[in-house]
Amino acid sequence: MSAIAAGRATDAGSGPAAGLDARVVVRRGGFTLDAALRAPAGSVVALMGPSGAGKSTLLGVLAGLTAFDEGHVRLNGRDLDVSPSRRLAPASRGVVLLGQDPRLFPHLSARDNVAFGLRVHGAARAAAADGAEHWLRRVGLAELGGRRPAQLSGGQQQRVALARALATDPAALLLDEPLTSLDTETAGDVRALLHEQLAATGTTAVVATHDAVDAVALADRLVVLEAGRVTQSGPVREVLASPATRFAAAVAGLNRVVGRADAAAWRAGDLVLPHPAGVRHPLTAVFRPSDVRVVDGPARGVGEWATRIVRLEQTPAGVRVRTAAPDVAVDVAADRAAGLAPGAAITLRVDPADVRFIDEP
Incomplete structure (x- = not known):
């Protein structure tokens, strides 16, 4: 040898x-x-x-x-x-x-x-x-x-x-x-x-x-x-x-929001989504920042919620908006980011079809 x-x-x-x-x-x-x-x-x-x-x-x-x-x-x-x-x-x-x-x-x-x-x-x-x-x-x-x-x-x-x-x-x-x-x-x-x-x-x-x-x-x-x-x-x-922590979700380029299901829906703060039938325990919703949209006016039902901007981050394609209650990232084109600022109220929408649920470990 x-x-x-x-x-x-x-x-x-x-x-x-x-x-x-x-x-x-x-x-x-x-x-x-x-x-x-x-x-x-x-x-x-x-x-x-x-x-x-x-x-x-x-x-x-x-x-x-x-x-x-x-x-x-x-x-x-x-x-x-x-x-x-x-x-x-x-x-x-x-x-x-x-x-x-x-x-x-x-x-x-x-x-x-x-x-x-x-x-x-x-x-x-x-x-x-x-x-x-x-x-x-x-x-x-x-x-x-x-x-x-x-x-x-x-x-x-x-x-x-x-x-x-x-x-x-x-x-x-x-x-x-x-x-x-x-x-x-x-x-x-x-x-x-x-x-x-x-x-x-x-x-x-x-x-x-x-x-x-x-x-x-x-x-x-x-x-x-x-x-x-x-x-x-x-x-x-x-x-x-299926990221188990906020850091892992950030690495994967996903939003990770922990909520709780009741008989009617899944909820995390003001965000309300339909959930798999018969599930009544904590679940984590996973969805991409690019699947979230900024909408005008007040929230109008399932998949829409009002929140506030925490900070803005630059991305290669534009601006990433970080919000509170719940903590969600939203990708916005640079030409549509005018007027967005930390502390400002904002209404967001995500299509329930773009959300995947995983069991909270």
């Missing part, structure tokens, strides 16, 4: 323990991270949550860079961390962490940066050089191997960092918002490259991100982390279709 493959020496491929299995508790001042995360071998898990939720802390523990207070980390049946006092060093884990900063050596060429990773893992000089050339071709930089990082664009630097990470054949790849610092077009290109190479290599990966596009394009499963706790997890499509 080559030294480069050592990170996967305990793969066993398809056994029940294959993949990443972690449960960690980290206490820092008034914040506590208490989260479990599982990624079957070869799968990609998206980790989403608001700033300060603990995403980077969790990845730091998995990479062996951050101490924890309780828990364990296992990878392909191999114990990386049994307890806070029994932990493998980062270099011995077979785990690579790649963040927003590519962290390339500025004095080395792209080729030598990739080769460096291979040399650290025991490859001979010639083999490392061949491996670097191979991976630069795979990430579309075959002609730029002689350039130093300062001579590369941000997207090209991130491609070199990805090549260096995957060249060492890691048992798990951790990506901490790797596309955040890139412009939209470049991020799309690197995202496509990530999808292609993760699928081709079968690398188990965890991607921390703020962008639902990353989850949809890259991941099999989605874990939502809020205030140090996992609030929802499951297949990406299921989580986005």
Whole structure:
């Protein structure tokens, strides 16, 4: 077995323990991270949550860079961390962490940066050089191997960092918002490259991100982390279709309004909608901001309600109006937003046919 493959020496491929299995508790001042995360071998898990939720802390523990207070980390049946006092060093884990900063050596060429990773893992000089050339071709930089990082664009630097990470054949790849610092077009290109190479290599990966596009394009499963706790997890499509929290709904681009059904209708404040027959318990109404309309005059019945504007937010297509009682987002074209202001009264309408109900967990 080559030294480069050592990170996967305990793969066993398809056994029940294959993949990443972690449960960690980290206490820092008034914040506590208490989260479990599982990624079957070869799968990609998206980790989403608001700033300060603990995403980077969790990845730091998995990479062996951050101490924890309780828990364990296992990878392909191999114990990386049994307890806070029994932990493998980062270099011995077979785990690579790649963040927003590519962290390339500025004095080395792209080729030598990739080769460096291979040399650290025991490859001979010639083999490392061949491996670097191979991976630069795979990430579309075959002609730029002689350039130093300062001579590369941000997207090209991130491609070199990805090549260096995957060249060492890691048992798990951790990506901490790797596309955040890139412009939209470049991020799309690197995202496509990530999808292609993760699928081709079968690398188990965890991607921390703020962008639902990353989850949809890259991941099999989605874990939502809020205030140090996992609030929802499951297949990406299921989580986005039935968000369990306000944050998850915002990620999915949906309004999420909790109401209560009685014998006549479903109600949340002044919003009244018909509901499935025979249901008399709390339900969550889910609908798109683009399905809500601003109407003139007072509310006139089912699906129309009066409320007040809380704030206005800019969107690529116009203005998003946030309201209170209930908290709803409404997308309005820029030319129709004149006169709307925080505190102003407003009447909204949603077609009941555009509303889907899910059970409140």
